[in-house]
Amino acid sequence: MTGEVAVIGAGMHPWGKWGRSFVEYGTKAARAALTDAGLDWPDIASVVGANTVRCGYPGQVAGATFARALGWQGARVTSVYAACASGARAIDTARAQILSGMVDTVLVVGADAAPKGFFAPSGGDRPDDPDWLRFRVLGATNPAYFALWARRRMALCGDTPEDFAAVKVKNAAAGAANRHARYRSPVTAEEVAASPVVADPLRLLDICATSDGAAALVLSSVDFARRHGVADPVRIRAVSSVAPVYPRTALDLPDIATDSAPDALVPDGFRPSIARAAYEEAGIGPEDLSLAEVYDLSTALELEWYEDLGLCAAGEGAKLLREGATALGGRIPVNPSGGLASFGEAVPAQAIAQVCELAQQLRGRAGDRQVAGARVGITANQGLFGHGSSVIAVR
Structure with a gap:
């Protein structure tokens, strides 16, 4: 086993078709996760954002976008894209930062404002897509x-x-x-x-829709979670x-x-x-x-x-x-x-x-x-x- 990290906060923005910016959804999910963790935004040492390629440049630098929306406070910023696995890759990136000893706390955020109807390729003709x-x-x-x-x-x-x-x-x-x-x-x-x-x-x-929505996690080292008062945290193994x-x-x-x-x-x-x-x-x-x-x-x-x-x-x-x-x-x-x-x-x-x-x-x-x-x-x-x-x- 490579080691475990703790999940000390989880937050979501309700999913639907809200017609607003993905930044708003992600920021609300992030704040909910921070509240759930009992931490303030300045307590976060790193932000990993899962990218959304359909939401322009801010969506392609999601980590920085959410850090800016929450208020620049010097945290490390990372943005990750892996299609439908983007959120899991963001979690894995956060886990690697924690297990390496680089940081003790990471905020992971993913949010989207999806177009109406079935997903189509973004960015015009893309014969390599x-x-x-x-x-x-x-x-x-x-x-x-x-x-x-x-x-x-x-x-x-x-x-x-x-x-x-x-x-x-x-x-x-x-x-x-x-x-x-x-x-x-x-x-x-x-x-x-x-x-x-x-x-x-x-x-x-039988088929799922496309939606607006957001989810966020606060991950930490297991030692940090226990010092923070979580004696038996949920752990990503x-x-x-x-x-x-x-x-x-x-x-x-x-x-x-x-x-x-x-x-x-x-x-x-x-x-x-x-x-x-x-x-x-x-x-x-x-x-x-x-x-x-x-x-x-x-x-x-x-x-x-x-x-x-x-x-x-x-x-x-x-x-x-x-x-x-x-x-x-x-x-x-x-x-x-x-x-x-x-x-x-x-x-x-x-x-x-x-x-x-x-x-x-x-x-x-x-x-x-x-x-x-x-x-x-x-x-x-x-x-x-x-x-x-x-x-x-x-x-």
């Missing part, structure tokens, strides 16, 4: 991409549209109890089935951000979607390798988990994560769901926050928000969403161009 190629060459927007995965699961695993709908029903029930979620109403399977088809077999309620490994056949393909190439092309699978690296670093296995927060861009992709995290055997994700194991009160609740189904995507914030949920669960502060006896949690997501992440937190 896999998103741009996928949109222009294949005509495959994100929902079409998700639908291909859903069809693959139906063909290989026997999943059904009813299974996909059940994921949405489960996550909406959890999100209804989360005050930071954008969508806070329970959903029935009938409502999912009645929503418009976006990309067959996925319907509107592992952060995985491994890149995929492809055989020559995959490398010869157009670089359109190789970050999500089928497992047949990827030795041991990309997403399983993300989780495996986290488990190895943390010295635990799937059997030790109390809960998981995963990247449910679509309902079908959540089922894929069950298998990738080792919660069940390959092809048995839907079976695990049908047994009720991944619901609140089940053996291994998945997305007790409500997931992206209830929040939508705010790209730089979402991996941080996942860790905020782990922190609240492991502290026993999740209210009606509380996982009884939660002691170990994992997060997982993947992003464009081979960016993936997994964080393990323990108490």
Whole structure:
């Protein structure tokens, strides 16, 4: 193990479509995290911002942007971009600073003001951008991409549209109890089935929205946390951000979607390798988990994560769901926050928000969403161009 850092503060700005600057969202989340930690802004030695490329130059230097908004006070400033894994990379950067002895306290912030509709490549024509190629060459927007995965699961695993709908029903029930979620109403399977088809077999309620929102964490050394009066802090034990490994056949393909190439092309699978690296670093296995927060861009992709995290055997994700194991009160609740189904995507914030949920669960502060006896949690997501992440937190 490389060492642990403490999570002493967690804060969020509610997600939605607010029509204001990402700086406002991130600053409010940061102040909430500082209050939760019992620290003042001058107590922070370093700020790591997760970048948002859709919000102009301030979004691409997010660390400095948030430090300026909070008031320059001499803290170190770092900005990180790794697509949908940006928040986890920001956490890992903060962890490295703490474990190196460089600083004792770091504020990690991610925030976004997302455009309406499905994400499109930013910055005009970009033929070196896999998103741009996928949109222009294949005509495959994100929902079409998700639908291909859903069809693959139906063909290989026997999943059904009813299974996909059940994921949405489960996550909406959890999100209804989360005050930071954008969508806070329970959903029935009938409502999912009645929503418009976006990309067959996925319907509107099978796919996550794009959102404005923010999340922030205050991380510290374990010694600092204890000196600060937190005798048994939540601790980050592992952060995985491994890149995929492809055989020559995959490398010869157009670089359109190789970050999500089928497992047949990827030795041991990309997403399983993300989780495996986290488990190895943390010295635990799937059997030790109390809960998981995963990247449910679509309902079908959540089922894929069950298998990738080792919660069940390959092809048995839907079976695990049908047994009720991944619901609140089940053996291994998945997305007790409500997931992206209830929040939508705010790209730089979402991996941080996942860790905020782990922190609240492991502290026993999740209210009606509380996982009884939660002691170990994992997060997982993947992003464009081979960016993936997994964080393990323990108490």
